[in-house]
Amino acid sequence: MKRLIGLVLGLSLLIGCGGGAKYWMVTDPSTSNVYYTQGVDSLSSGAVKFTDAQTGNAVSIQNSEVKKVTEEEFKAAVGTK
Numbered sequence: 001m002k003r004l005i006g007l008v009l010g011l012s013l014l015i016g017c018g019g020g021a022k023y024w025m026v027t028d029p030s031t032s033n034v035y036y037t038q039g040v041d042s043l044s045s046g047a048v049k050f051t052d053a054q055t056g057n058a059v060s061i062q063n064s065e066v067k068k069v070t071e072e073e074f075k076a077a078v079g080t081k
Contacts, residue, residue, distance in 0.1 A: 022038050022071065022074075023036070023037075023038060023068070023069045023070065023071055023073070023074035024036070024037050024038070024039075024040050024050070024066055024067065024068060024069065025066075025067045025068075025069045025073070025074075025077070026040065026048065026050060026059075026061065026064050026065070026066050026067075027064065027065040027067075028061045028063070028064055029063060029064070029065060030063065034077075035050065035052045035053075035054070035059055036052070036053045036054065036069070036074055036077050036078050037050040037051055037052060037053050038051075038053065038074075039051070040066055043060070045062070046062065047060050047061060047062045047064075048060070048061055048064050048066060053074070053078045054077075054078050
């Protein structure tokens with residue numbers, strides 16, 4: 001049980017803190033919408049919350065796929081400001 005709790009907390013920190021990565025691609029499998037962000041927070045409900053880099057909107061997705069991307073991939077998708 002302690003290992004499971006440790007694993008869940010570790011994954012939450014990895015997603016929430018970025019694990020050293022700055023750039024993320026978040027996909028909503030139910031709509032196929034793709035978002036790019038520089039930070040992802042894991043909520044207690046299992047959802048993720050982040051700010052969409054393209055629109056600046058706050059987004060929450062219950063079921064998502066989160067993938068680390070390079071700065072180059074991020075800039076190509078979002079553009080540079």
